[in-house]
Amino acid sequence: MFASALLITISLGAFVLWEVIGMYMRNQVLIGLASVVANEAEFAARLADYKEKRQDQNIRLIPVWKIFLVVTVSTAVVAYFVMLTAFVHGLWLTVCGP
Numbered sequence: 597m598f599a600s601a602l603l604i605t606i607s608l609g610a611f612v613l614w615e616v617i618g619m620y621m622r623n624q625v626l627i628g629l630a631s632v633v634a635n636e637a638e639f640a641a642r643l644a645d646y647k648e649k650r651q652d653q654n655i656r657l658i659p660v661w662k663i664f665l666v667v668t669v670s671t672a673v674v675a676y677f678v679m680l681t682a683f684v685h686g687l688w689l690t691v692c693g694p
Contacts, residue, residue, distance in 0.1 A: 597682060599627060603675035607668050615666040621657075
């Protein structure tokens, strides 16, 4: 059961870390968007530049997202199977005896 707890902790930690990074990124996006709409005279040009920068940033984050996804999902799935086998083993011992 220690292995299952460790794997769930890693999975949850990776998920929370990614969400904190995402929260920071969304905050930066909103701050940047506020500066874009502040000047109406150059709105179209600044919005196009802003859109291009955000797209480049999102493209750069795809590999990082894939790493977090693999770590989070794989550790959670392995932890699930560890708990499932522990449950089946306990059920087997209860029904059939040691």
